[in-house]
Structures are given as C-alpha cells and as structure tokens.
Amino acid sequence: MTGRFPSLPLLPPDADAEGVIAATGSALAPPGAPQPLRADAARNRTRLLEAASGLLAECGAANLTMEALAAAAGVGKGTVFRRFGDRAGLFLALLDHREQQLQAAFLSGPPPLGPGAPAAERLHAFGPAVLRHERDHHEVILAARTDPVRPYRVPAARLRLTHVTMLLRETGASGDAELIAHTLLGSLDTALVHHLVVGRGMPLDRLEAGWHTLVDRLAPPR
Template sequence: MLYAVFMSASLPPFPRPQEPFGEAELLQLGSAVDEPCLRADAARNRARLLDAAARLIAEHGVAGVTMEAVAAAAEVGKGTVFRRFGDRTGLLTALLDHSAKKLQADFLGGPPPLGPGAPPLDRLRAFGVAVLYRSVEQLDLQLAAQPEPTRRFSHPSMRALHTHILLLLRGIVPDADCELLTQTLLSYLDPALVHHLTRQCGMPMERLEAGWVDLVARVTRTEPPSG
C-alpha cells in the first residue's frame, strides 16, 4: 500500500482538522484521475498486459517481469508496453494500483469491520490487519514498485491510506494530534519493515497482527480486545 492502487499529481491537499472531510473525498484520492479515458481497444490491451505481468510474477517472481517478457507473454510488440507504462517501474506500479483500488473498495464499501458499519476503533484494527496481509502477499512487488524516499509519503496510494487512518482516528481520539499519530501507525505498515520482520527476523504474521492491535490500543488510549 498496502498501497493499490491512486495516481495523480493534482490531488487535493490533506484537510486541516477544522475542515469537514468524509469518505466521498477519500474516493477522489483513490481515482486514477491522471489516466486518460481509454478507448475500448486500448483498455483491453492494458488489461491484457497487466494479466500477462501478473502471470509472470506468479510463475517467476518479480524478477521475471521485464518489459520484453511482458510483451512476449501478451503477444504484442515491446514498444506497446513502453507506450502504455513508460518503464518497468510504471508497469509494477500499475499492478499495485489494481490491488490498492480493491483494498480501498473494501474499506470504503465492503462489509464491516473493515468497511462501514462498525465503530471506528474496530475498523482501524481491521484496516491494519488487511494492509499487513496484503503486504505479505505482494511483498516483492511492493518493494520493487515503491517510490523513492523523497516521494514515498506524498504518493497517492500512501495518501489514501493516510487519509483513511486519519478519519478513523478523528472519530476515536478527536482531541489528539491525529496527523502525527497517523504517521506512527503508517510506519508499522511499511512494506520494508514488514519484509524485515517476516523474512529477516522470521516473525509470524500472528505476532505482527497482535502488535498492530496493541499499537492501536496505545495510540488511541483504549483497551485491546479480550481474547
């Protein structure tokens, strides 16, 4: 993200605490508004290329995804891949965008507790767990497509996650500095940290999930769920 996936340099700035902000505005963060409306054939070609890239990742890992390999798998010229995605990073980012949009659809309109209908605290717990498991499933892809550090926190996919956590925190601890607390929670969900903890330290996902629930309890000054 977590990051799905959320691409525009003209996104609205984060709201100040006194400004009204709801999930309708969050939907704007998740829209690929800089992606021009594609003709039907162009949209089909784009989907075909992404399907081919996804198959290559499933068979060979992220290292097997090159512009040449995707072109061959999709049975198109290499120039078609470059024209559609620009470079390999653009292709990988497009793959992540699809996943991030699905995650956003789940937390904006899916069933509770991740989606609407549950208390903000329950939704926050469920949100972090969903992002953690999504990161583990796509860890190599997320690390390969992650923006360089100076742009990482302003990337639209990160801004969408930031905004959702911010909205939930304001419903739980409205008197706190929710902006900074949001950054604290996001740091726990960083794919690079998830990679370090799971692959280099060998931590099981159950421990990371319990750590998220504990962190949320400490940040929101609430009791963790029993059991």
C-alpha cells in the same frame, strides 16, 4: 516525512474509492498521471497486465522485464514502454486492481473493517487487513519502489492516511491525528513487514498484535 518535503493535503473525510481515483483512473498512479484510457486502449492494457501476471507467477518480479513482457504479449517493446512508462510503472499497474479491492473493503465493506463499527474497532481491523495485503504482494510492491517519496504521493497512500486520520479523530485521540496516522501506517510498511516476517522469522500474528497495542496506546478507548 522530513522537512524537505511538503505535507500532502488530506482527502475529504467522506472520500470513496471512486472519488479518490477519479482524476487518474488509478489508485496508485502519481498525481498528474494521464486521464483514464479509451475502451480499446484499456482492453490492450488489460491484456498486457494478464501477460505480466503470468510471467510474475512463473519467474518472479526480479525477472519480469519490459522485454520479457513484450515477447510474451507478442508486441513491440516500445508498446510496453508507452503503456507503462517504465518497470516501476508496470508493477504499479499490476498492483492497482488489488489495491482498489482493499480500498473498497475499508471504505464500503462490511464492519468492522468497513462502515458500521465504532472507529476504534475499524482501526483495529484496518492494520491486519493491510498487513496481509502487503505480505501477499510484497515482491511487486518493493520492486515498484524506485523513488523513496513516490509511495507517499500516490492516491492510495493519501487515501490510507486520510482514512486512519479520520478514524483517529473519531476516537477522540489526543495529539496531531495526521502525524499519529503516519506513525501507525509506518508500522505497516511493506519493507518493514517483509524484513520482520522473512528476515526475522516473526509470525504475522505477532505483527498484528503489535498493531493492536499501538492503536490502544495512541487511540485509547474513551
């Protein structure tokens, strides 16, 4: 992050997925987003997302437009815009459920990714889990990136940063744990992973090995 942007406050070290998204009902909605939907509105949103998922599988993210979704769901285009705001908002909504599943895995799932393993082991498990998540959803994640700063401000990003910072502190890593966490998370960036795997032809195993090397150097065992 550059000096033009204020540092985001870290979430409480014991934050859980429900606590992080309580204010917005979403893991990926930006701060200040509307409150959770009423039951009927939530059902309508789910139907739209199901239609969007079908279109995504058929034609890919590049061809998933608000107009196409409205036609597939049998609603007016205005309804789609009111529900998601814009195309980036639609992609964020599609990603939200899968992001919450990832959060649940590293916050409360089985070790070594979840609680119960030493902090260093959890750090080693965290990178490959995120790498696979970013690889599997890279098309939608990249399509949602219309604002270069937005990915750092959503609750999901803040939670990842808090989680890695907490684990670094538990390992006794020297230096600024929050900045080290940013460095580690930077190696998992979706655009970078996509470039290395698709553009450079690197196997995901190589990226995972790189993560383990970074963890060992930045948070060496005590």
